Amino acid sequence: MEAFFRHLYETTGYNFSIFYDRRDELNFVHGLGVSLELMAISLVGSLAIGIIGAWLGGMSSQLVRGSVRVYVQALRNTPPLIQLYFFFFALGSVLSVIGPNGRPMPLLSNFTWACIGLSAVAGAFNIEIFRAGIESVPRNIRDAATALGLGRTKAFFLVILPLAFRLCLPALNNNLVNLLKSTTMAYAIGVPEVLYVSAQIWSDEFNATEMMLVVLVVYAGITTALIGVMQYVERRLKVPGYGA
Amino acid sequence: MKLPAVLQVDRAVGLGSLAGLFVRPSSRSLLCMGLLCSVLLAGAATAQTNAAKAPSVLATLIKWTPLMAEGFALNLMISFSAMLLGTVSGIGLGLATISLRRPVRRISWITTQFFRNSPWLALLFFCVYALPHQATLFGASFIIPDWTKAVLGLALPIMANVAEIVRGTVQAVPTIQWQSATALGFSRWLTLRLVILPQCIKPAIPPWMNWYAILTMATPLASIVGVAEALQVTTEALVSEARFELLIPMYLYLLTWFFIYCYPIALLTERLERKFGVIT
Amino acid sequence: MQAPLARSLALAALACAAIVAARPVLADDLADIKKKGEIAIGVKAEYKPFGFRDASGQLMGFEIDIANGIAKALGVKAKFEPVQDATRLPYITQGRVDLVIATMNTTPERERTVGMIQPFYYASGASVVAPKSAHLKTWEDLRGKKVCATQGANWNKPIEEKFDPTIVAFRGMAEAQTALQNGECIAFLYGNTSIAGMLSDPTHWADYEAPLPTLNEGPWAMAVKLEEKDRPLGKAITALIAGWHKDGWFLELEKKWHLPASPWLAAEHEKFKNK
Numbered sequence: 033m034e035a036f037f038r039h040l041y042e043t044t045g046y047n048f049s050i051f052y053d054r055r056d057e058l059n060f061v062h063g064l065g066v067s068l069e070l071m072a073i074s075l076v077g078s079l080a081i082g083i084i085g086a087w088l089g090g091m092s093s094q095l096v097r098g099s100v101r102v103y104v105q106a107l108r109n110t111p112p113l114i115q116l117y118f119f120f121f122a123l124g125s126v127l128s129v130i131g132p133n134g135r136p137m138p139l140l141s142n143f144t145w146a147c148i149g150l151s152a153v154a155g156a157f158n159i160e161i162f163r164a165g166i167e168s169v170p171r172n173i174r175d176a177a178t179a180l181g182l183g184r185t186k187a188f189f190l191v192i193l194p195l196a197f198r199l200c201l202p203a204l205n206n207n208l209v210n211l212l213k214s215t216t217m218a219y220a221i222g223v224p225e226v227l228y229v230s231a232q233i234w235s236d237e238f239n240a241t242e243m244m245l246v247v248l249v250v251y252a253g254i255t256t257a258l259i260g261v262m263q264y265v266e267r268r269l270k271v272p273g274y275g276a
Numbered sequence: 277m278k279l280p281a282v283l284q285v286d287r288a289v290g291l292g293s294l295a296g297l298f299v300r301p302s303s304r305s306l307l308c309m310g311l312l313c314s315v316l317l318a319g320a321a322t323a324q325t326n327a328a329k330a331p332s333v334l335a336t337l338i339k340w341t342p343l344m345a346e347g348f349a350l351n352l353m354i355s356f357s358a359m360l361l362g363t364v365s366g367i368g369l370g371l372a373t374i375s376l377r378r379p380v381r382r383i384s385w386i387t388t389q390f391f392r393n394s395p396w397l398a399l400l401f402f403c404v405y406a407l408p409h410q411a412t413l414f415g416a417s418f419i420i421p422d423w424t425k426a427v428l429g430l431a432l433p434i435m436a437n438v439a440e441i442v443r444g445t446v447q448a449v450p451t452i453q454w455q456s457a458t459a460l461g462f463s464r465w466l467t468l469r470l471v472i473l474p475q476c477i478k479p480a481i482p483p484w485m486n487w488y489a490i491l492t493m494a495t496p497l498a499s500i501v502g503v504a505e506a507l508q509v510t511t512e513a514l515v516s517e518a519r520f521e522l523l524i525p526m527y528l529y530l531l532t533w534f535f536i537y538c539y540p541i542a543l544l545t546e547r548l549e550r551k552f553g554v555i556t
Numbered sequence: 557m558q559a560p561l562a563r564s565l566a567l568a569a570l571a572c573a574a575i576v577a578a579r580p581v582l583a584d585d586l587a588d589i590k591k592k593g594e595i596a597i598g599v600k601a602e603y604k605p606f607g608f609r610d611a612s613g614q615l616m617g618f619e620i621d622i623a624n625g626i627a628k629a630l631g632v633k634a635k636f637e638p639v640q641d642a643t644r645l646p647y648i649t650q651g652r653v654d655l656v657i658a659t660m661n662t663t664p665e666r667e668r669t670v671g672m673i674q675p676f677y678y679a680s681g682a683s684v685v686a687p688k689s690a691h692l693k694t695w696e697d698l699r700g701k702k703v704c705a706t707q708g709a710n711w712n713k714p715i716e717e718k719f720d721p722t723i724v725a726f727r728g729m730a731e732a733q734t735a736l737q738n739g740e741c742i743a744f745l746y747g748n749t750s751i752a753g754m755l756s757d758p759t760h761w762a763d764y765e766a767p768l769p770t771l772n773e774g775p776w777a778m779a780v781k782l783e784e785k786d787r788p789l790g791k792a793i794t795a796l797i798a799g800w801h802k803d804g805w806f807l808e809l810e811k812k813w814h815l816p817a818s819p820w821l822a823a824e825h826e827k828f829k830n831k
Contacts, residue, residue, distance in 0.1 A: 109538040110531045111493040113500075114507055118531065121511075121731070122523040125738040135689050136739040142724070209393065216395040220500055222704075222724040222735070227398060232725065235708035240405040247398050248390075255393040500727045511730040518737065518760035 047239035050246065056233050063229025064250065070146060070215045070225055071254070077151030078211060082158025086196075087188055089163055100159065107156035113217055116149040120221040146218035154211040161207060165200030166192055198269045205262040209255050216251075226250060333525050340513045340526070347506035348533055351495040354423060354505070358430035358495075359488050365431065366438025373443050376464070384439070391436035396429075397497050403429035404501040423505075426498035434491055441483050445476035482549040489541045493534065506530060586630070586788035589654060594633040597623045598647045598656040601638035604753040605813040606659055618813045619657045622677065625805075626655070629796050645669055648779055654789065656779045659749065671785025672777035675797050675828075677806065679820040681773035682711035683748035685755065685766050690742050692767045695719050702741040704732040711772050715745060752815045766816035773820045801828040 037051040050060045089100045107115065124138045124145060131137035140148075169192050177187035197204075216227045230247050234240040331339075372384035391399070403425045449472050457467040499508040510530050514522055589595045599619055600607035607617040615636055627634035637653050644658045648670045661680065662672055684703070686692050698721040705712050707725045716723050724741055726732040729750070736744040744751075748770040755761050778797075784790045800806050801824045810821060 105539065105542075106531075106535065109489070109493075109542055110534050111496045111507075113494075113496040114527065114531055114534065117507065117511070118524075118527040121514075121734050121738065122527045124740070125520055125523050125734075128739060131739070135687060138739055142740070213393070213395040216397040217497070219397065220727055220731070222726050222731075222740075227395070227401070228707075228725070231401070231707055232712070234405075235710075236713050241402075244398065244402045244405065248394050248402070251395050251398065252390060252393055259393075502728075508728070508730070511728075511734065515730045515733045516760075520737070523734075 046242055047237055048242050048246070049233065049237045049239060050243075053237075056237070059229050059233065060226070060246075063224055063226040066143070066223065067215055067225040067227075068254075070143070070150070070218060070223070071212050073147045074150040074154060074211055074215065075208060077147060078154035078158050078208075081151060081155025082162045083193065085155065085159035086162035086166055086193075087185075089159065090166070090188070104156045104159050107153050108160070112149070112153045112214060113220060115153065116146065116217055116221060119149045120145040142218075142221045142223050146215075146221060146223045150211065150214060150218070153214070154207060157207045157210075158204065161200045161203045162193075162196060164203070165196035168199055169195050195271070198271045201262070201266045201269065205259065205266070208262065209258060212255055212258060213251065333522060336517060336519075336522060337525060337529050340510075343509050343513065344506055344530065344533070347504065347509035350423065350503065350505045351492070351498075352537075354427055354430065354495045354498060354503070355488070355492040357427040358434060359491055361427065361431035362434025362491075363438050363484070366435040367442055369435055370439035370442025370446070371468070373439060374446055388436045388439045388443075391432050392440065394433065396433055396494050397500065399432050400426060400429035400497055400501050403432075422501065423498065423503045426495075426501060426503050429501075430491060430494060430498075434487060437487050438484065441480050441487075442476065445480045446472055448479065449475055478552045482545050482552065485541060485545045485548070489538050489545070492538055492541075506533070585784065586792060589630065589632055589789065592632070594635045595627050595630060595655060596635045596637055596653040597627070598637045598639040598644055598653040598658055599623055600640075600658050601636075603659060603749075605756040605815070606749065607638075618678075618809055618815065619659070621809055621812075622800075623655075623657050625800070626793060626796055630792065645779070648781055651781070654780065654784075655793070660776055660779060661774050662777050666779075669782065670779040671782045671790055672779055673785065673790060673793050673797065674777065675794070675801060675824065676775035676777050677797055677800075679770070679773035679775045679818055680747060680749050681770040681818075681820075682709075682715060682745060683751050683766050683770045683816040684743040684745050684768050685736070685751045685761070685764050686743035686768075687736075687763055688765050689763070692743060695768055695771070698743060701743075703743050703745050704735045704741040705745040706732055709746070711745065711747075714772060721745075748816045748818070752813065755814050766814075769817050769819045773818065775820065798828055798831075801825055802831065804829075 034052040037048045041047045041049075041052070050056045085100050085104070088096050091097060120142055124140065125136075127139045128136040129139055173191065173195065174187070177191045182190065215225060218225050219228045219231070222228070227247055230243040234243040369384050369388060372380050373388060375381050375384070404422065407420060407425050407428070446468075453471055453475070454467060457471045462471065495505065496507040498505055499511075507530065510526055514526055599615065600617075601609060601615060603617075605617050606619045607615065610616055620636070623634050623636070637647065639647055639653075639656065639658050641658075644656045644660060645666065647653045648656050656670075657677075659680070660666070662676070666672065684692070684698070692698070695715075696719060698719050701721055703715075703721040703723050705723050705725045706729055707727060709725075712723055712725065715721070723745070724735070726735060729746065732744050732746070733754075735741060748766070751766050755764065755766060778793060780790050780793070804825050806821055807825055810818065
């Protein structure tokens with residue numbers, strides 16, 4: 033395969049250097065790994081935020097409910113990139129400790145901030161999605177849970193949430209795909225994910241178009257895989273009587 | 277009328293109409309804005325450490341406001357242009373996905389899925405690097421500015437998503453309408469133009485507005501490819517001031533601008549969804 | 557039909573006369589300059605610390621000092637014309653200025669268009685700006701440490717290969733500078749000239765320095781008209797530059813304007829000292 037791409041470069045000028053150049057290949061694979069790590073962590077994080085936020089959003093305390101709503105509206109109606117800048121540059125400057133040489137050292141790395149930022153935004157959307165799903169759980173099931181003596185928390189996690197999860201799967205699927213695509217934003221704060229690494233490669237090898245194609249194909253592959261998994265989950269968790 | 281999943285607004289507020297547990301939108305929005313403004317002011321107040329020597333944070337924010345406003349105007353212009361371009365091309369692409377000719381359907385479907393599933397930043401990069409610096413039209417050469425390439429790059433995913441909206445709304449129109457139109461002797465194109473598409477406009481508006489909001493919030497990505505819009509102006513202003521205490525207030529300030537612009541759009545979208553009865 | 561023809565001919569003649577009269581008098585050799593008593597020099601007016609204006613609008617900088625030195629040595633006054641990257645060559649070829657000293661790298665195409673004077677007077681390359689408290693002494697001190705940079709800079713890869721720092725590249729200079737101030741990285745890798753510009757602003761960068769010598773240097777040249785290079789004007793400037801390398805005046809200027817130490821400049825000094 034190496035020989036094929038080298039030959040391709042020599043004959044046509046299309047330079048897919050990541051396939052025949054050892055160094056570029058290693059860098060690209062490393063970048064891919066960072067991207068996948070970022071995606072996995074933000075996926076889990078955003079789901080956790082979604083569930084917790086949906087649970088908190090149903091509490092009796094006006095303050096708690098209000099805070100959740102402020103969080104959701106603030107993160108949904110502001111640009112994610114600026115939020116990321118805010119987290120990394122602004123909050124990062126405040127959250128620092130004095131390092132060994134007497135200079136301030138940031139507490140969280142840019143990778144951590146990227147995970148936090150991405151999870152926060154996707155989590156805000158997830159809160160809305162989960163809450164909509166929870167609201168559409170029929171009243172009688174809620175009453176049945178109360179009748180069986182389940183407390184609020186138990187009823188939420190054992191009865192309502194599983195059902196709500198199944199009902200909101202299509203919207204959740206959409207949001208998770210968007211989360212995967214949004215991981216490229218971490219480029220802006222210097223996280224060496226796949227787009228960052230590709231930019232480095234094309235600035236050295238002058239093969240911007242080829243690398244862009246590779247990146248787009250890689251993302252198409254990842255999102256297709258995720259959609260496939262989510263569609264499988266949807267099929268397995270289908271609730272009879274709901275959905276198309 | 278059952279709408280397919282493609283019309284599910286990403287924000288899933290369509291189901292919010294069933295909630296009925298919300299605080300009324302007007303007081304909710306006041307609560308949100310009030311909390312945000314107080315956070316901003318608290319940040320400004322607590323950050324006045326060297327108020328004696330350096331100008332206060334508030335004064336600095338005001339000083340940079342005109343420049344930031346210029347950048348923000350560029351953001352809005354990019355959003356309008358990209359939305360216009362994306363909508364027009366998206367309608368065409370959407371109609372192609374329901375074409376009677378199989379190859380046209382195939383190609384347009386693949387195109388739609390490709391641009392829907394591509395990261396917006398990657399598409400931006402692609403447009404900025406793949407498109408040439410200048411073009412010759414009728415013998416006169418002119419330079420294609422960066423923001424134009426950014427508009428093209430952002431219009432591509434909008435085109436794909438508008439195509440999906442078009443496809444979804446058209447498919448949601450009951451088949452009987454098509455059959456009646458054929459019975460009355462309408463050609464396919466006439467049916468689409470006079471019967472089907474007019475019915476598609478109303479249900480399409482909430483998801484379309486939703487995508488506009490998402491697009492506006494994606495315009496700062498243009499700063500990564502070098503367009504001097506609001507985020508770049510803010511970051512450069514912070515560097516030229518080089519005061520730590522300005523970082524939080526200034527970014528919060530910029531976030532508030534976007535919030536003030538996008539939140540009313542979100543509220544309007546919600547109201548229109550309830551009105552047009554988008555329920556899945 | 558004679559009248560309109562005569563009229564248009566007259567108008568054309570008038571126009572030609574006007575154009576000829578409006579053309580600036582071209583001082584196209586040293587004698588002309590000396591006769592006029594002033595030399596027109598194209599310089600940068602917005603590039604700290606090479607050519608910029610102070611608060612009162614007065615032009616100053618590393619290159620301004622050199623330009624004034626040349627004018628003084630020739631016994632004439634210096635008349636400055638602000639130039640940009642795009643206009644510095646056309647100003648020479650059109651005769652608007654006699655000499656251009658404007659942060660210009662040498663390229664083969666440029667050498668075909670104008671006369672690039674040798675020896676060169678300065679060189680640009682990669683350097684770092686770091687806090688004074690980091691106590692960086694050599695490039696090896698960066699090994700394994702985080703270094704901020706900008707995406708796509710052509711010195712990122714060579715530096716990374718040679719000294720193995722962890723380069724964290726940002727979209728632009730502003731983000732990298734903010735990250736440096738936040739302590740994200742120990743140094744900011746960038747062009748030595750822009751770094752000098754940063755450091756010439758003591759209010760914000762007082763705690764920072766450019767401790768490392770510049771690497772990957774590409775020389776800068778002054779330019780005159782192509783044919784002037786071997787005529788008295790070009791020869792005079794060549795001799796002046798050689799003399800200043802010899803007596804170390806350029807090194808003094810470098811210190812005066814807080815430029816990072818340029819190994820190329822030091823080497824030129826050694827070279828001419830022994831001649």
